[in-house]
Amino acid sequence: xxxxxxxxxxxxxxxxxxxxxxxxxxxxxxxxxxxxxxxxxxxxxxxxxxxxxxxxxxxxxxxxxxxxxxxxxxxxxxxxxxxxxxxxxxxxxxxxxxxxxxxxxxxxxxxxxxxxxxxxxxxxxxxxxxxxxxxxxxxxxxxxxxxxxxxxxxxxxxxxxxxxxxxxxxxxxxxxxxxxxxxxxxxxxxxxxxxxxxxxxxxxxxxxxxxxxxxxxxxxxxxxxxxxxxxxxxxxxxxxxxxxxxxxxxxxxxxxxxxxxxxxxxxxxxxxxxxxxxxxxxxxxxxxxxxxxxxxxxxxxxxxxxxxxxxxxxxxxxxxxxxxxxxxxxxxxxxxxxxxxxxxxxxxxxxxxxxxxxxxxxxxxxxxxxxxxxxxxxxxxxxxxxxxxxxxxxxxxxxxxxxxxxxxxxxxxxx
Numbered sequence: 001x002x003x004x005x006x007x008x009x010x011x012x013x014x015x016x017x018x019x020x021x022x023x024x025x026x027x028x029x030x031x032x033x034x035x036x037x038x039x040x041x042x043x044x045x046x047x048x049x050x051x052x053x054x055x056x057x058x059x060x061x062x063x064x065x066x067x068x069x070x071x072x073x074x075x076x077x078x079x080x081x082x083x084x085x086x087x088x089x090x091x092x093x094x095x096x097x098x099x100x101x102x103x104x105x106x107x108x109x110x111x112x113x114x115x116x117x118x119x120x121x122x123x124x125x126x127x128x129x130x131x132x133x134x135x136x137x138x139x140x141x142x143x144x145x146x147x148x149x150x151x152x153x154x155x156x157x158x159x160x161x162x163x164x165x166x167x168x169x170x171x172x173x174x175x176x177x178x179x180x181x182x183x184x185x186x187x188x189x190x191x192x193x194x195x196x197x198x199x200x201x202x203x204x205x206x207x208x209x210x211x212x213x214x215x216x217x218x219x220x221x222x223x224x225x226x227x228x229x230x231x232x233x234x235x236x237x238x239x240x241x242x243x244x245x246x247x248x249x250x251x252x253x254x255x256x257x258x259x260x261x262x263x264x265x266x267x268x269x270x271x272x273x274x275x276x277x278x279x280x281x282x283x284x285x286x287x288x289x290x291x292x293x294x295x296x297x298x299x300x301x302x303x304x305x306x307x308x309x310x311x312x313x314x315x316x317x318x319x320x321x322x323x324x325x326x327x328x329x330x331x332x333x334x335x336x337x338x339x340x341x342x343x344x345x346x347x348x349x350x351x352x353x354x355x356x357x358x359x360x361x362x363x364x365x366x367x368x369x370x371x372x373x374x375x376x377x378x379x380x381x382x383x384x385x386x387x388x389x390x391x392x393x394x395x396x397x398x399x400x401x402x403x404x405x406x407x408x409x410x411x412x413x414x415x
């Protein structure tokens with residue numbers, strides 16, 4: 001085998017230009033497939049990250065009536081209990097769950113002011129776990145403490161968007177914000193560590209994004225009834241152990257809350273937002289569209305394989321006397337067959353390696369030009385090289401069999 005490989009390299013090097021042109025179809029085909037697969041993988045990762053976030057692994061569990069979110073502005077829903085701290089601790093023990101945060105929220109509350117300036121963002125009543133679960137960091141000031149919760153302190157934390165929109169040119173710390181007629185003191189400024197711009201496809205998406213872009217105000221969850229006059233059921237954010245566990249963790253928490261917190265209205269339930277399912281659906285659409293391109297690129301591999309078969313038949317014709325001499329001194333058919341199959345496999349394998357390198361370079365160039373993400377798939381690269389070797393064996397089989405069947409006397413007489 002080693003001798004056959006050595007002879008193959010000698011033959012390829014002896015006809016460098018012819019060998020390169022023979023490999024060109026393989027190189028183009030493999031390069032096209034690698035670049036397409038890399039683009040598909042990069043697009044899928046981008047879709048997943050745009051919906052889920054980069055490593056946040058957070059699932060929202062909300063209270064629903066039928067198929068719609070329950071609007072807390074309608075008042076406390078009958079038969080739905082407030083989630084206790086003991087229940088929250090129980091939820092953190094469920095499979096796939098790392099940490100659980102309870103919160104309440106209003107978009108466009110309409111009764112929040114700093115001086116005469118109205119606030120048009122969202123207001124959240126949060127527990128001490130919210131910032132950890134949702135990947136927030138304190139930029140200035142301090143976070144809420146257990147004492148803030150227990151003493152119903154009228155304090156707020158704002159994000160950087162709120163700081164720039166309400167407190168232009170001022171230091172917000174220590175300033176007073178009016179919420180529903182009550183004064184709350186700013187004790188901190190926070191920001192989200194990873195910010196992802198959502199896809200806006202409807203007015204609903206725009207309204208939600210606009211509330212986020214206008215900024216957020218956070219107050220202690222136990223102080224919420226002071227501002228909004230009733231102690232409504234909370235919503236839940238669940239941090240899963242991993243991205244792949246998000247669906248399971250969210251479902252486990254939603255099912256546990258639906259059983260333990262709802263006892264009257266059969267139409268009410270807690271439901272987890274299954275972003276992984278939505279991402280998978282979008283990924284399947286993107287992949288199915290690009291799969292057609294892979295088939296088109298595969299045609300060039302077929303053309304390359306035919307080129308290999310053609311050049312190997314030419315090689316058999318050129319080396320007829322050499323084959324006849326080897327058979328005359330005792331070389332078996334299997335030896336001749338192995339030699340030509342090895343040469344075809346080495347030729348296409350080299351083409352496959354060059355195609356992989358070209359494909360990686362091409363995918364990076366396309367990513368920069370089209371401003372998309374490219375993610376190299378190592379298994380795809382390995383499969384491409386093995387596949388190109390298989391093409392060499394497949395299309396080199398006919399020339400190899402032809403060479404092995406030559407009559408040594410006729411071969412030696414050929415001109």
